[in-house]
Amino acid sequence: MTAIDSGSGPSGVRPLAGRRALITGASRGIGADIARAYAAAGADLVLTARDADPLQQAARRLADEHGVRTAVLAADLGEADVADRLWDEASTLLEGPGPLDVLVNNAGISHPExxxxxxxxxxxxxxxxxxxxxxxxxxxxxxxxxEHGGGAIVTIASAAALRPLAEHYAYSTAKAGLVMATRTLALELGPRGVRANSICPTVVLTDMGQTVWGDQPEKAAPMLARIPQSRFAQPREVSDVAVWLASDAASMVNGAEIPVDGGYLIS
Structure with missing residues (x-):
């Protein structure tokens, strides 16, 4: 199921104006906030998650508020052939030269045990x-x-990819592998104009993060004690880095893992 909206919103110089981005896991949490930040920065968006209904509401709102084109594509990343289908279909939803310019790999799950x-x-x-x-x-x-001159891949990884986290065996393993995959893309495709970088946040106080960490002081205290800034991240603090990595301001940044963790990884 797809839908396209276009609205009239603020104009002017914006760092992602004229670029088209696919954002996975865009219906809530960090992905929803990255969609907001990208729209505010002028990017046209393809938003994807398993359920199209909340995506369509978000797409209409972003189009109206920021004057960008938006498209919605429902997809389940657990399906075997989803990667090929998702990119092929997403690339047809917003008219423009060549494929989309930016991929934000954000969707993820966790089963703490x-x-x-x-x-x-x-x-x-x-x-x-x-x-x-x-x-x-x-x-x-x-x-x-x-094949079309370059682009940017932004991986939303985790501090758990770089430092083990108890009760997150599968999650840490997967995110660490994704960081290495992103490095390899940077190495192989950097000479052809593609930049690939990872963002590695600590706990982020999305609605779910607030429920799991912010509302449970006894659980949060040991984690906060390992963060020199003594607080968890806000979604906007991840989104701002995601905008920067997709912009020309980060044109020499490739193959990096950028912590958004208040110093957690150095403590």
Whole structure:
């Protein structure tokens, strides 16, 4: 199911004006805030998640508020062939020269559990959604971008990709693999104009993050004690970095892992 909206919104110089971006997991949390930030920066958007209804509402709102084109594409990253189908269809939804200019690989899931209680089905699902699908999607997107002069791939990874986190065995494994996949794309496709970088946040206070961490002081306290800034991240602090990485201001940034963690990784 697809839908396209175009609205009249603020004009002027915006860092992503004229660019077209695919954002996965865009119906809520970090993905929804990145969609807001990209629209405000002038990018036309293809928003994808499993459920099209909240995406369509968001797409209409962003089009009206920011004067950008928006398209919606429902997709389940757990499906075997989703990467090829998603990129091919997304590339047809917004008219323009060549493929889309930016991919934001944001969608992900987590099943917190200790290693001794590891569920095989949870492990397999986490690797399908958090590693297999985004890595294949990024490879497909990066190859298409390289054929048409370049583009940007922004991977929303995690501090758990760089520092192990208890009860996140599958999640940390998948995110670490995705970071390495992003580095490899940067190495192979950088000479052809494609930049690929990862953002590695600590806990982000989305609605879900607030429920799991912000509303449970006893659980949050040990984690906060390891963050020198003594707080968790806000979605906007991730989104601002995602905008920068897709813009010309980051034209020499390739193959990087950028922590948005208040110093967690150095503590």
């Amino acid at each position: 200790t290693v001794d209680r590891l569920d095989t089905a949870h492990f397999d699902q986490t690797l399908r959604v958090n590693l297999r699908a985004p890595a294949l999607l990024a490879a497909r997107a990066g190859a298409a971008m390289a």
